[in-house]
Amino acid sequence: MTKEHEQVDEGRRSFLGTAAGVAAVSVAPGVILHTVTAAPRSEAVTDAVRWGMLIDTAKCADGCTACVTACERENGLDLQVKPEGEAAKKWDMQRSVWIRKVKLEDNLTRRVTNLPMLCQHCEHPPCVDVCPTGASFKRADGIVMVDRHTCIGCRYCMMACPYKARSFIHQAVAEKLTRAPRGKGCVESCNLCVHRRDNGEASTACVDACASAGHHAMVFGDLKDPQSAVSKALAGAASRQIRADLDLNTGVRYSGI
Amino acid sequence: MANAVVRGLLAVAGLAWALGALAGPARETFVAPQSKAAGLTSCVEPTDFMRRNHMELIKHERHIVVHQGIRDSKYSLAGCVECHVAYGPDKKPVSVHAEGQFCSRCHEYAAVDVNCFGCHSTVPNAAQGNAALSGDYGPDMAQIQGKGAGVGGDTP
Amino acid sequence: MKRIVYREWRIQPERYWSLLGILGAIAAVAGLAALYMEHEGHWVTGMTNQVVWGTPHVFAVFLIVAASGALNVASIGTVFSRTAYKSLGRLSGLLAIALLIGGLLVLVLDLGRPERLIVAATTYNFKSIFAWNIYLYTGFIVIVAAYLWTMAERKADAYYKPVGYLAFVWRLLLTMGTGSIFGFLVARQAYDTAILPPMFIIMSFAYGLAIFILVLMFAYEQDQRPLGDVLLFKLKNLLGVFVAAILFMTLIYHLTKLYGAKNLDVEAFILVHGGVYTALFWVGWVLVGGLLPLGIVYHPVLGKDRNWIAAASAMVILGGMAAMYVIIIGGQAYPLQMFPGQTLLESGFFDGVNGQPAWYRPSIPEVLLGLGGVAVALIITAVGVRVLQFLPESLADPIVDPHLAAKG
Numbered sequence: 001m002t003k004e005h006e007q008v009d010e011g012r013r014s015f016l017g018t019a020a021g022v023a024a025v026s027v028a029p030g031v032i033l034h035t036v037t038a039a040p041r042s043e044a045v046t047d048a049v050r051w052g053m054l055i056d057t058a059k060c061a062d063g064c065t066a067c068v069t070a071c072e073r074e075n076g077l078d079l080q081v082k083p084e085g086e087a088a089k090k091w092d093m094q095r096s097v098w099i100r101k102v103k104l105e106d107n108l109t110r111r112v113t114n115l116p117m118l119c120q121h122c123e124h125p126p127c128v129d130v131c132p133t134g135a136s137f138k139r140a141d142g143i144v145m146v147d148r149h150t151c152i153g154c155r156y157c158m159m160a161c162p163y164k165a166r167s168f169i170h171q172a173v174a175e176k177l178t179r180a181p182r183g184k185g186c187v188e189s190c191n192l193c194v195h196r197r198d199n200g201e202a203s204t205a206c207v208d209a210c211a212s213a214g215h216h217a218m219v220f221g222d223l224k225d226p227q228s229a230v231s232k233a234l235a236g237a238a239s240r241q242i243r244a245d246l247d248l249n250t251g252v253r254y255s256g257i
Numbered sequence: 258m259a260n261a262v263v264r265g266l267l268a269v270a271g272l273a274w275a276l277g278a279l280a281g282p283a284r285e286t287f288v289a290p291q292s293k294a295a296g297l298t299s300c301v302e303p304t305d306f307m308r309r310n311h312m313e314l315i316k317h318e319r320h321i322v323v324h325q326g327i328r329d330s331k332y333s334l335a336g337c338v339e340c341h342v343a344y345g346p347d348k349k350p351v352s353v354h355a356e357g358q359f360c361s362r363c364h365e366y367a368a369v370d371v372n373c374f375g376c377h378s379t380v381p382n383a384a385q386g387n388a389a390l391s392g393d394y395g396p397d398m399a400q401i402q403g404k405g406a407g408v409g410g411d412t413p
Numbered sequence: 414m415k416r417i418v419y420r421e422w423r424i425q426p427e428r429y430w431s432l433l434g435i436l437g438a439i440a441a442v443a444g445l446a447a448l449y450m451e452h453e454g455h456w457v458t459g460m461t462n463q464v465v466w467g468t469p470h471v472f473a474v475f476l477i478v479a480a481s482g483a484l485n486v487a488s489i490g491t492v493f494s495r496t497a498y499k500s501l502g503r504l505s506g507l508l509a510i511a512l513l514i515g516g517l518l519v520l521v522l523d524l525g526r527p528e529r530l531i532v533a534a535t536t537y538n539f540k541s542i543f544a545w546n547i548y549l550y551t552g553f554i555v556i557v558a559a560y561l562w563t564m565a566e567r568k569a570d571a572y573y574k575p576v577g578y579l580a581f582v583w584r585l586l587l588t589m590g591t592g593s594i595f596g597f598l599v600a601r602q603a604y605d606t607a608i609l610p611p612m613f614i615i616m617s618f619a620y621g622l623a624i625f626i627l628v629l630m631f632a633y634e635q636d637q638r639p640l641g642d643v644l645l646f647k648l649k650n651l652l653g654v655f656v657a658a659i660l661f662m663t664l665i666y667h668l669t670k671l672y673g674a675k676n677l678d679v680e681a682f683i684l685v686h687g688g689v690y691t692a693l694f695w696v697g698w699v700l701v702g703g704l705l706p707l708g709i710v711y712h713p714v715l716g717k718d719r720n721w722i723a724a725a726s727a728m729v730i731l732g733g734m735a736a737m738y739v740i741i742i743g744g745q746a747y748p749l750q751m752f753p754g755q756t757l758l759e760s761g762f763f764d765g766v767n768g769q770p771a772w773y774r775p776s777i778p779e780v781l782l783g784l785g786g787v788a789v790a791l792i793i794t795a796v797g798v799r800v801l802q803f804l805p806e807s808l809a810d811p812i813v814d815p816h817l818a819a820k821g
Contacts, residue, residue: 044325068761083456093461093763093772100761104752112758117751126599132543133536139324147323148376152533153525155465156543162600164749164764167462168525171454176378178335183376184454185525198326242751246599257752 041198050142051192052121052223052251053207054233059217060114062103067116067218070209071099074193076177083171096167098190099206113257116206116218119144119165119190120242121251127157127166136187142251145191153185162243165189223251287362289343301331334373339381352379417500417812419802424635432795436788443785446778447522455525458779463763463771464745469523471737472783474591475620476516476790477550478613479733481588482621484509484557484580491577497644497813501629503803506561508625508794510554515790517550519782542593549587556580565802588614595740602679603744608669612662616733619655623729626652628794630723632804641810642717649722653710656729660703682747683739687770690743693735702732746770
């Protein structure tokens with residue numbers, strides 16, 4: 001209030017500036033180290049990380065299919081073409097779907113819930129147990145996927161999956177993406193955008209799309225890192241597994257249902 | 258007498274044939290003239306090695322990519338496609354597996370079915386113009402060539 | 414005991430070759446159907462991402478289950494030392510191998526990538542019952558071949574019982590393995606039950622025996638060899654016992670699932686409002702496959718008539734196919750219960766909106782492939798009995814039961 005206080009204290013200012021500089025310099029290496037390097041992986045994956053997701057169904061918007069569209073574009077599913085001569089309705093039942101929107105209504109309360117359903121990346125996957133050749137496998141970092149070089153197309157994993165997450169490719173694939181090879185006669189499902197994982201990108205196509213659409217219902221990250229966004233989100237809100245009674249310890253969890 | 262003459266002629270002919278083969282003129286190359294590979298001295302490994310062992314490299318590569326997530330290897334299949342794909346007069350890539358193209362020219366002769374391209378793309382996707390949300394993750398050619406000639410020295 | 418003389422099947426060449434021709438044509442058409450399915454892809458079938466196993470699997474599982482049951486006749490002769498059945502052992506073993514090969518052929522040709530069979534034969538995940546089944550099935554063929562050798566080769570008499578016991582145990586393991594394909598699946602309400610493996614064993618007894626009876630009657634009638642009532646009625650009564658056992662197992666299966674609230678919906682689906690699946694269950698599985706044959710077998714008049722016995726056997730087979738259809742396809746058509754207490758209003762992947770079951774209709778290529786498996790099995794049997802000395806010259810009463818001859 002007095003003129004004395006209005007005068008700038010140069011000494012204090014320079015001290016604060018130096019302190020800020022020192023703090024920034026000491027913190028900077030840590031910041032740089034935590035930035036994900038967008039480079040192809042050169043070491044084998046380990047179980048030091050486990051990829052997972054939390055889906056907040058309260059934020060999942062009715063009628064929105066951003067995650068589905070993004071997944072289709074990312075993995076070449078939008079390049080699927082109905083075979084000539086096939087009925088459209090039958091084709092709908094045979095085309096591959098890796099993630100889908102589901103709308104539920106509680107029988108008693110009539111409360112409506114929207115959520116995306118995809119491969120749950122279980123810790124004890126039934127699909128991996130039943131595959132005769134071991135093509136359906138769980139990678140060290142928790143991603144459950146199909147090795148299409150070994151898959152014989154028997155579809156037993158599709159019988160076994162409690163979430164009906166897998167699709168069988170019913171016809172020859174004309175257009176393929178370099179980043180997501182797929183072809184006739186094998187089984188496939190969501191692989192948490194494994195090509196993105198292996199090339200150092202931070203998250204999956206569906207999660208990014210949900211964020212871009214403004215809903216932020218899906219959070220992706222490393223379940224084994226307590227500081228990751230997904231771990232913090234899981235710690236923050238009550239969540240559960242779908243079909244928790246099967247005790248599969250899924251990597252995808254849902255809150256609000 | 259006549260017998261000896263005939264045998265002698267056959268021996269000479271046989272020797273000439275063998276020497277001619279040993280002398281080994283420049284072997285027929287199957288590399289498509291309009292592909293990137295045409296401008297390079299050798300593949301990621303010497304040509305002879307590649308001709309005999311590319312299937313082993315591919316088999317190993319597919320295991321380490323799928324099961325271990327290792328993507329920076331110079332033996333990437335996408336790398337093969339990127340380098341060996343030919344470009345038509347319209348500058349558009351021609352499927353590397355099409356009749357008369359790089360893979361088929363040997364494989365048709367050898368009658369070995371190439372199963373890869375039932376699933377894998379036969380052209381580098383960047384050229385396909387697929388409006389992607391993320392990158393194509395095609396191989397880094399500079400990095401691949403920078404990794405050197407490989408086993409046992411170069412062969413022209 | 415009178416020495417049994419075995420002779421090749423001696424029907425006229427024209428009739429034999431016509432039979433092979435017809436069966437061969439069916440098998441050839443099936444081969445074309447399989448080629449078509451493999452070339453185009455499975456979009457040409459009725460199978461979808463909801464019902465992933467269809468008519469080929471119904472045929473294949475039925476044939477494999479029946480194969481194990483067809484060996485039962487030989488096992489009764491060896492393991493249970495019933496003299497009357499001993500002479501039927503060779504035909505039993507041949508039929509078992511033939512049915513198994515037919516079933517496996519259908520299964521393998523329906524794979525999404527049949528050219529990768531070599532991968533299936535060399536790369537194993539032994540937590541999968543499928544992987545075990547590959548060994549159980551191929552091992553079965555080898556063991557039964559050895560079993561046949563011990564029957565036919567006099568010097569191998571010492572091995573007859575040991576190999577017979579091994580075949581019996583192996584057979585039970587095989588059928589349990591087939592039932593476990595479904596029994597081990599926690600995902601689906603119709604499966605996930607320990608009763609499926611033993612139920613499949615009981616079913617195998619009935620289906621295998623029914624096929625055996627029909628093949629035996631046909632072969633003997635065509636070649637005008639005597640098939641006495643003593644043996645035929647033994648087989649018929651045994652069939653009755655097995656059919657009753659199937660009905661018993663079916664009852665336990667449904668009663669158990671009906672008890673708790675969790676499975677009431679799936680039971681209502683199968684038993685009441687499942688449309689084609691309900692019809693196939695009650696009319697096919699229970700009535701035609703169970704109650705009617707039971708009635709015929711134990712009927713004082715019909716049970717002694719050969720035509721009715723053949724009809725009863727045919728009914729058991731039809732009922733068995735219906736049962737496989739209900740289990741395999743009905744089990745998939747019923748939607749997965751991911752959200753108990755909730756109704757699905759919309760889904761992007763046919764998750765059973767408003768409780769709707771998944772769509773499935775058998776397509777022509779699938780049915781042809783299945784029939785091809787049956788044809789191949791019959792071809793192997795026909796060629797086998799023609800070329801090898803597997804059929805007893807006579808199965809008349811005095812030969813089957815010497816005490817009768819003594820009585821005169």
